[in-house]
Amino acid sequence: MNNEFLISKMSYNVSSSGNSTVCGWCALVIITVHWFVTFVLQCNYLVSTVICIFLFLAFQQHQYVSPANAPCLVALLCLYG
16 A cells, blocks of 8 residues: 555656656756766776876885786775775
8 A cells, every 4th residue: 555655646746747858857967967977086096096006016016916916906906995
């Protein structure tokens, strides 16, 4: 019985909006802005990851950047920070 109330309430909210094109446009802008900001923040994170890897290379930390361990370091930094 509780689910029927939610479905009828949701259908009432959808059908009662008289200006759906403006709401749809606003939703599209909000989604686009969200994805753009997320992309920019992810690019900033990847820049700091690359700098960290270059620091390991510059200070010759072979236990981290040896050919056997470098893929693990990159995966660790990209996945966990």
